[in-house]
Amino acid sequence: MNVTPVFDGTIAISISETRKSRDAAADIIHEGAHGLDDQKRGRSISSRNERKETEVNAYTAEAHFQKAENYATSFNDGWVPGLGFSQEKVKKQAESSILVACGQSTAGSCGSGEQP
Numbered sequence: 001m002n003v004t005p006v007f008d009g010t011i012a013i014s015i016s017e018t019r020k021s022r023d024a025a026a027d028i029i030h031e032g033a034h035g036l037d038d039q040k041r042g043r044s045i046s047s048r049n050e051r052k053e054t055e056v057n058a059y060t061a062e063a064h065f066q067k068a069e070n071y072a073t074s075f076n077d078g079w080v081p082g083l084g085f086s087q088e089k090v091k092k093q094a095e096s097s098i099l100v101a102c103g104q105s106t107a108g109s110c111g112s113g114e115q116p
C-alpha cells in the first residue's frame with residue numbers, strides 16, 4: 001500500500017493486487033466509514049444503538065468494496081461472489097463487532113445511552 005498526499009486536501013492510496021493489500025483496503029474503508037459517521041455525529045458514540053448503526057454503515061461500505069473487487073474473506077461477509085449482498089449478514093457482522101468491543105458490558109456506549 002502506498003499513501004500519497006496530493007496537497008489539495010485529498011489523499012491518494014495505491015493498493016497492489018495482492019489479497020493482503022485488498023484486505024487492508026477493506027479495513028481502511030470500514031474504518032473510514034466510522035470516521036464519516038463520527039464527523040456527522042460530532043461527538044463520541046453514546047449508546048449501543050449508535051454502535052450498531054455505525055457498524056452496519058461500516059460493514060455495508062466494506063460489502064460494496066468487496067462487490068467492486070469481486071471477493072470475500074468468508075461466506076459470512078456482507079457480499080459474497082455468487083451470493084450477492086446480504087443485509088442480514090451485515091447486521092450479524094455488526095453484532096459480532098459490538099460483542100468484541102462490549103462483551104457483556106452495558107456501561108457507557110455499550111448501554112442504552114440513557115443517564116442512570
Ligand SMILES: [Zn+2]
Pocket residue numbers: 030034054055058097
Ligand atoms: Zn467497525
